[in-house]
Amino acid sequence: MHNDTICALSTAPGQGAIAIIRLSGKEAIAIADRLFKPRYPVHSIKEQRSHSVNFGDIYNRETGSIVDEVLVSVFREPNSYTGEDIVEISCHGSSFIEQQILHLLINHGCRMAQPGEFTQRAYLDGKMDLSQAEAVADIIASESAAAHRLAIQQLKGGFSKALNDLRNELLNFTALIELELDFSEEEVEFADREQLNLLIDHIETIIAKLIDSFKVGNAIKNGIPVAIIGETNVGKSTLLNRLLHEERALVSDIHGTTRDTIEEVLVLEGVQFRFIDTAGIRDTHDQIETLGIERTFHKISQATLLLIVLDATRSREELISFIEQIVQKTPDKKRVFILNKADKIDGAKQEKLNGLPFPSGDQSIFLSAKRGDGIAALERLIVEASQIPHIGNNDVIVTNLRHQEALQQAHTAIVRVIEGLRENRSGEFLSQDIREAIYYLGTITGGAITPDEVLGTIFSKFCIGK
Amino acid sequence: MHNDTICALSTAPGQGAIAIIRLSGKEAIAIADRLFKPRYPVHSIKEQRSHSVNFGDIYNRETGSIVDEVLVSVFREPNSYTGEDIVEISCHGSSFIEQQILHLLINHGCRMAQPGEFTQRAYLDGKMDLSQAEAVADIIASESAAAHRLAIQQLKGGFSKALNDLRNELLNFTALIELELDFSEEEVEFADREQLNLLIDHIETIIAKLIDSFKVGNAIKNGIPVAIIGETNVGKSTLLNRLLHEERALVSDIHGTTRDTIEEVLVLEGVQFRFIDTAGIRDTHDQIETLGIERTFHKISQATLLLIVLDATRSREELISFIEQIVQKTPDKKRVFILNKADKIDGAKQEKLNGLPFPSGDQSIFLSAKRGDGIAALERLIVEASQIPHIGNNDVIVTNLRHQEALQQAHTAIVRVIEGLRENRSGEFLSQDIREAIYYLGTITGGAITPDEVLGTIFSKFCIGK
Numbered sequence: 001m002h003n004d005t006i007c008a009l010s011t012a013p014g015q016g017a018i019a020i021i022r023l024s025g026k027e028a029i030a031i032a033d034r035l036f037k038p039r040y041p042v043h044s045i046k047e048q049r050s051h052s053v054n055f056g057d058i059y060n061r062e063t064g065s066i067v068d069e070v071l072v073s074v075f076r077e078p079n080s081y082t083g084e085d086i087v088e089i090s091c092h093g094s095s096f097i098e099q100q101i102l103h104l105l106i107n108h109g110c111r112m113a114q115p116g117e118f119t120q121r122a123y124l125d126g127k128m129d130l131s132q133a134e135a136v137a138d139i140i141a142s143e144s145a146a147a148h149r150l151a152i153q154q155l156k157g158g159f160s161k162a163l164n165d166l167r168n169e170l171l172n173f174t175a176l177i178e179l180e181l182d183f184s185e186e187e188v189e190f191a192d193r194e195q196l197n198l199l200i201d202h203i204e205t206i207i208a209k210l211i212d213s214f215k216v217g218n219a220i221k222n223g224i225p226v227a228i229i230g231e232t233n234v235g236k237s238t239l240l241n242r243l244l245h246e247e248r249a250l251v252s253d254i255h256g257t258t259r260d261t262i263e264e265v266l267v268l269e270g271v272q273f274r275f276i277d278t279a280g281i282r283d284t285h286d287q288i289e290t291l292g293i294e295r296t297f298h299k300i301s302q303a304t305l306l307l308i309v310l311d312a313t314r315s316r317e318e319l320i321s322f323i324e325q326i327v328q329k330t331p332d333k334k335r336v337f338i339l340n341k342a343d344k345i346d347g348a349k350q351e352k353l354n355g356l357p358f359p360s361g362d363q364s365i366f367l368s369a370k371r372g373d374g375i376a377a378l379e380r381l382i383v384e385a386s387q388i389p390h391i392g393n394n395d396v397i398v399t400n401l402r403h404q405e406a407l408q409q410a411h412t413a414i415v416r417v418i419e420g421l422r423e424n425r426s427g428e429f430l431s432q433d434i435r436e437a438i439y440y441l442g443t444i445t446g447g448a449i450t451p452d453e454v455l456g457t458i459f460s461k462f463c464i465g466k
Numbered sequence: 467m468h469n470d471t472i473c474a475l476s477t478a479p480g481q482g483a484i485a486i487i488r489l490s491g492k493e494a495i496a497i498a499d500r501l502f503k504p505r506y507p508v509h510s511i512k513e514q515r516s517h518s519v520n521f522g523d524i525y526n527r528e529t530g531s532i533v534d535e536v537l538v539s540v541f542r543e544p545n546s547y548t549g550e551d552i553v554e555i556s557c558h559g560s561s562f563i564e565q566q567i568l569h570l571l572i573n574h575g576c577r578m579a580q581p582g583e584f585t586q587r588a589y590l591d592g593k594m595d596l597s598q599a600e601a602v603a604d605i606i607a608s609e610s611a612a613a614h615r616l617a618i619q620q621l622k623g624g625f626s627k628a629l630n631d632l633r634n635e636l637l638n639f640t641a642l643i644e645l646e647l648d649f650s651e652e653e654v655e656f657a658d659r660e661q662l663n664l665l666i667d668h669i670e671t672i673i674a675k676l677i678d679s680f681k682v683g684n685a686i687k688n689g690i691p692v693a694i695i696g697e698t699n700v701g702k703s704t705l706l707n708r709l710l711h712e713e714r715a716l717v718s719d720i721h722g723t724t725r726d727t728i729e730e731v732l733v734l735e736g737v738q739f740r741f742i743d744t745a746g747i748r749d750t751h752d753q754i755e756t757l758g759i760e761r762t763f764h765k766i767s768q769a770t771l772l773l774i775v776l777d778a779t780r781s782r783e784e785l786i787s788f789i790e791q792i793v794q795k796t797p798d799k800k801r802v803f804i805l806n807k808a809d810k811i812d813g814a815k816q817e818k819l820n821g822l823p824f825p826s827g828d829q830s831i832f833l834s835a836k837r838g839d840g841i842a843a844l845e846r847l848i849v850e851a852s853q854i855p856h857i858g859n860n861d862v863i864v865t866n867l868r869h870q871e872a873l874q875q876a877h878t879a880i881v882r883v884i885e886g887l888r889e890n891r892s893g894e895f896l897s898q899d900i901r902e903a904i905y906y907l908g909t910i911t912g913g914a915i916t917p918d919e920v921l922g923t924i925f926s927k928f929c930i931g932k
Contacts, residue, residue, distance in 0.1 A: 011485065012559055015606055016478030017584070017932030018486050020556070040545060041517070051507070051519040053539050065859065066618050068605070073519050073539065079506060090486070090554075093478055093929070094606045096614055118483070139534070140481055140560045148562055152532050393531065463559070466483030 002084065002121060005031060006113035007105045009098050010465030016093030021101050022465055023087040023110060024118055029074060031108045032087040035059060035101075036072050045087070050076035058089065058101055067104065068097045082118050083125030116462025120455065123446060130446030130458070131159050134400055137462050138221065145270030146220045146391065150399050159403075160445050162396040166206055167441055173199050174434045180427040193421060200417050207411045210398050214407075216389060217399035219304065223265055223274035224386050227299050230309035231322060235340045239309060239369040240264060240277045243379070269383050276303065297329075305334045305386050307378075312339040312366065316352055327359055334385050335362040338378065343368035402458070403444045410440035468550065468587060471497060472579035473571045475564050476931030482559030487567050488931060489553040489576060490584055495540060497574045498553040501525060501567075502538050511553070516542035524555065524567055533570065534563045548584050549591030582928025586921065589912060595626050596912030596924070600866055603928050604687065611736030612686045612857065616865050625869075626911050628862040632672055633907055639665050640900050646893040659887060666883050673877045676864050680873075682855060683865035685770065689731055689740035690852050693765050696775035697788060701806045705775060705835040706730060706743045709845070735849050742769065763795075771800045771852050773844075778805040778832065782818055793825055800851050801828040804844065809834040868924070869910050876906040 005025030011018070023032060033046050038056040045054050052074050058067040071090040080086040091097050106112065114120075116137070123133045135154035142148040153159070176196060228236045244264050264275045278296040300306065308326055310319055323337065337358050342350070350366065358364050363381050367374025391397060398404050413436040420430045442448030471491030477484070489498060499512050504522040511520050518540050524533040537556040546552040557563050572578065580586075582603070589599040601620035608614040619625070642662060694702045710730050730741045744762040766772060774792055776785055789803065803824050808816070816832065824830050829847050833840025857863060864870050879902040886896045908914030 008483075010483040010559075011477040012480035012482030014478035014480060015929060017474075017476040017606070017929050018488075019477065020484050020486065022484075051521075053517040053519060053541070055517075055545075065615065066622065068618070069621065071539075073537075075519070079521075088556075092602070092605045093476075094608055094614075096609050096611075097605070100614075136558070139558045139563070140483070142560055143562050145562075148560075148566075149531060152534070155535065156532065463481060463483050 002026075002124075005110050006117055006121075007102060007110040008113040008118075008465035009102065010088075010118075011093070013095065014093075015095075018090055019093040019098050020465075021089040021091065021098065021105070022113075022118065023089075023105065024080070024082045024084045024113075024121060025110075026085065027109055028085040028087045029076075031105060031110055032072060032074075032089065034061075034108050035067075035104050036070070036089075038072075045072055045074050048074050050074060050079055058091065058104070060100070060104060067100045068092055078125075078127075081127070082121040083127045084121060113464065114459070115464050116459030116466055119462060119466055120459045123455075128155075129157075129160050130450065131163070131400070131403065131444050132157060133446075134402075134458060135159075136466060138399065140463065140466065142221075143265065144220070144223075144267045144272035146388070147272060147399075149391065149393075150217060150220060150397050153393070153396075154399070158394065159396055159398075162206075162210070163441050163445055166203065167438060167447075169199065169203050169206075170434055170438050170441070173203070174431060174438075177427045177431050177434065193424075197418075197421055200414065200421065204411070204414045204418060207407055207414060210396065211404065211407050211411060213396070214398040214401075214404040216391075217397040218401070218404075219386075220271065220388065220391075220397070221399040223272040224305065224388070225274050225276060225299075225303045226305045226307060226382065226386070227276045227278055227296075227303035228307045228309060229278050229296060229300060229326070230338075231311070234309045234311040235369045236309045237277055239307070239338065239340065240275055242369050242372055242375050243275060268379050271383065271386070271388050273382065273386070300330055300333070303333070305336065305382065306330060307336050307338055307382070309338045309340050309369075312341050312345050312349070312353060316356070319353070319356060323357060334387075335359070336378070336381050336385055337362060337364040339364065339366045340369050342366040342373065343371050406440045406443045410437040413437040413440065468492075468590075471576045472583055472587075473568060473576040474579040474584075474931035475568065476554075476584075477559070479561065480559075481561075485557055485559040485564050486931075487555040487557065487564065487571070488579075488584065489555075489571065490546070490548045490550050490579075490587060491576075492551065493575055494551040494553045495542075497571060497576055498538060498540075498555065500527075500574050501533075501570050502536070502555075504538075511538055511540050514540050516540060516545055524557065524570070526566070526570060533566045534558055544591075544593075547593070548587040549593045550587060579930065580925070581930050582925030582932055585928060585932055586925045589921075594621075595623075596916065597625050597629070597866070597869065597910050598623060599912075600868075600924060601625075602932060604865065606929065606932065608687075609731065610686070610689075610733045610738035612854070613738060613865075615857070615859075616683060616686060616863055619859070619862075620865070624860065625862055625864075628672075628676070629907050629911055632669065633904060633913075635665065635669050636900055636904050636907070639669070640897060640904075643893045643897050643900065659890075663884075663887055666880065666887065670877070670880050670884060673873055673880060676862065677870065677873050677877060679862070680864040680867075680870040682857075683863040684867075684870075685852075686737065686854065686857075686863070687865040689738040690771065690854070691740050691742060691765075691769045692771045692773060692848065692852070693742045693744055693762075693769035694773045694775060695744050695762060695766060695792070696804075697777070700775045700777040701835045702775045703743055705773070705804065705806065706741055708835050708838055708841050709741060734845050737849065737852070737854050739848065739852070766796055766799070769799070771802065771848065772796060773802050773804055773848070775804045775806050775835075778807050778811050778815070778819060782822070785819070785822060789823060800853075801825070802844070802847050802851055803828060803830040805830065805832045806835050808832040808839065809837050872906045872909045876903040879903040879906065 002025060005023055005027040007021060007023045010020045010022040029046060033044055035058050036045060036056055037059050038045065038054050040055040048054060054072045058070050060067055068091045073088040075086040077084050089101060091101060119133050119136050122128050123130055132155050135151050138151035139155060142151050173196065228240055230236050243266055266273050266275055276299050278299055339353060363385055365374055365378055365381060367378055398407065413433045416433045417430050420433065439448050443450060468491060471489055471493040473487060473489045476486045476488040495512060499510055501524050502511060502522055503525050504511065504520050506521040514520060520538045524536050526533055534557045539554040541552040543550050555567060557567060585599050585602050588594050589596055598621050601617050604617035605621060608617050694706055696702050709732055732739050732741055742765050744765055776788065805819060829851055831840055831844055831847060833844060864873065879899045882899045883896050886899065905914050909916060
């Protein structure tokens with residue numbers, strides 16, 4: 001299929017004990033053999049079986065010098081990642097050596113691989129479908145247990161199986177419709193329209209559920225956006241620092257210190273949250289700060305959860321006024337109200353603040369960001385309030401925008417089928433829409449012919465060497 | 467020898483297609499087997515031969531979830547890097563997955579390896595001597611062809627062989643002396659003192675040559691320091707940028723912009739140079755800049771080569787005055803005088819500047835740093851002026867300060883032997899000094915017992931996972 005042999009550094013760049021350079025293609029073993037002088041075992045790698053590791057030296061035959069002591073692993077087609085012959089050269093993790101070896105490989109007939117080209121070959125050679133290939137990139141990028149679990153599930157074909165089941169149901173539906181078509185001149189209605197209605201409703205429900213799962217899937221994959229908001233000088237940045245256990249945001253006693261929004265990532269109970277520190281909300285004549293406040297409201301609109309920080313040392317009246325304001329400005333948002341500076345108030349004041357008019361469904365907590373009191377309890381509240389459903393090992397969750405869009409296209413076609421059935425349209429008409437739904441589902445796994453342009457977009461997001 | 471099994475991430479940290487986690491020790495295969503479910507071949511890795519690669523999944527048995535699809539390579543003792551059983555797990559290059567796998571390994575009985583601990587085990591198990599072990603770190607750190615060649619040579623045992631030859635000569639010498647001692651009561655002088663003189667002179671010459679090679683070896687390993695100096699606003703920073711082909715130093719038309727010294731590394735013809743941009747030399751009342759100028763003279767004293775930048779648009783008299791000043795202030799230095807801004811002078815002016823009083827042995831060149839004219843010629847001049855000798859594949863060069871110090875200690879002992887022979891001292895006295903020389907040579911390869919503290923220092927400079 002592919003006539004050229006590709007090579008690339010497959011480990012992360014930078015100094016390390018070991019680096020891996022990977023070759024794939026018809027000439028992979030022959031090219032590596034030209035550079036490699038085996039020491040253990042002593043046979044040429046051309047004679048070695050698949051899945052063997054060989055110790056020896058990479059030679060520059062022109063200069064007669066040794067480039068490095070390496071391990072060379074040989075994988076013979078079809079039992080390899082790409083389905084082609086693969087050689088992995090495990091050398092010392094020095095960029096000088098990596099460059100030398102890549103130069104030699106290119107001089108001997110390899111070409112540098114494009115990002116994701118190994119995985120693209122694995123897909124084109126039928127080693128995995130397109131959604132599984134996309135899962136490879138997601139696995140590498142995943143930074144939380146939940147995102148990792150979804151990616152592994154997708155790699156293992158969980159999502160592909162769900163789509164395949166769906167496709168079978170649609171084919172089943174088409175078969176019934178087309179049977180009717182074959183006999184259309186006789187005006188026979190073989191397919192029980194009632195049965196067809198049930199079947200297509202079932203299909204529609206499944207697709208709608210998948211589409212709906214993207215909200216959760218996307219949040220898990222990219223992190224749940226949580227905005228930290230409140231008036232200036234109530235301790236928002238101190239709180240963020242506490243949550244991150246590090247000094248990242250700029251903290252000072254001057255009002256309006258936080259001029260720009262800062263995004264920080266934190267994993268709580270296996271789920272990733274993106275914390276957004278915002279400029280304090282107050283009237284200001286400072287140009288830069290005004291911009292910051294505009295951005296604050298934009299960020300609020302994107303956040304799934306709001307952490308609203310209040311200064312517990314303020315008067316009850318001031319607090320009530322701010323709470324009412326913020327509730328009015330952020331309808332339909334989950335909120336956690338944080339009464340900060342709890343270390344600076346006495347029991348009497350705290351009692352006075354109980355029963356502040358927080359909307360029902362919202363949470364509230366007293367804490368001291370400065371001293372760290374109540375942070376663990378806040379973390380629990382954040383996890384609870386973000387309402388990430390428990391995802392079982394077999395639940396199918398859509399995490400990929402491309403898949404989501406394809407499912408939406410398929411759904412639109414299915415809705416047309418449902419309308420067609422209601423309006424008693426001809427089988428021919430229905431069949432066309434079904435085919436369209438099948439086509440869109442096919443673009444997800446790559447069963448349908450996928451334009452090069454789409455493949456290009458997918459694999460360009462991969463690392464080099466994968 | 468070692469009862470525990472160590473593990474570490476062996477590839478560079480950061481996102482990549484592949485990461486390698488390495489285990490070494492008695493339980494390496496058993497522990498990996500507990501986490502690994504093979505798919506191809508389907509046998510347990512416990513049954514696999516050495517140097518085999520196995521495809522399958524790493525499982526978290528407690529949660530029943532798959533951590534990653536991996537390749538597991540098995541190496542059985544003694545045919546491994548450390549001489550112990552080694553398992554290499556090749557997983558996806560995500561730090562989340564790396565952490566998960568390392569956690570599982572530790573839960574199943576591994577402990578995290580110290581920096582360089584794999585190589586330390588290789589040394590303690592007799593797979594390599596100490597100077598070869600040190601070469602491993604040098605290989606990883608090498609950034610130029612010359613430094614890489616020296617490190618590979620040392621890894622391959624070139625240096626060890628030279629030391630071994632030396633040791634044999636010393637043992638030969640001792641044998642002759644000790645023969646004399648055995649018969650000392652009979653007052654026989656078996657050893658021909660003339661022959662002993664010749665032998666010890668030969669040994670002294672070899673050691674002195676090795677000690678002398680450190681100057682070159684160190685320059686190659688750490689880069690040759692080149693200072694760029696000159697009055698303010700003559701284009702020093704522009705020149706450095708040109709040489710580095712990038713905008714790194716701060717360039718402006720304001721006098722005295724470069725306040726601090728900047729070090730940049732450049733490889734020319736396989737040799738690494740460390741370029742040091744310096745503050746301009748001129749009288750100034752600016753406190754910070756004055757500090758910079760003091761530092762300039764300090765840097766000049768450390769540099770092997772000086773690039774002295776002159777502004778060719780200045781008058782002949784001004785230039786002569788500066789040249790005489792700088793020559794006086796930098797005795798015993800190799801210098802390249804650069805007449806910069808050559809694009810701004812005409813032929814008549816250039817002619818006038820020919821025959822400026824450059825000291826013989828120094829080089830000079832007209833160029834335009836701004837336009838890039840003459841840069842290639844300057845690069846050649848830098849390589850020539852730095853006088854790096856050609857190093858043959860079999861030349862032994864000392865690159866390591868620890869080795870250099872041990873050689874100096876050995877040399878001191880040898881000088882005492884020479885004096886002892888001249889003063890006709892007893893064989894017993896001579897023998898003690900010879901033994902001291904042998905001991906110090908032994909510390910280089912580790913033949914002598916090496917204190918844990920020394921080993922600790924050596925291996926602590928390694929990366930984790932090597």
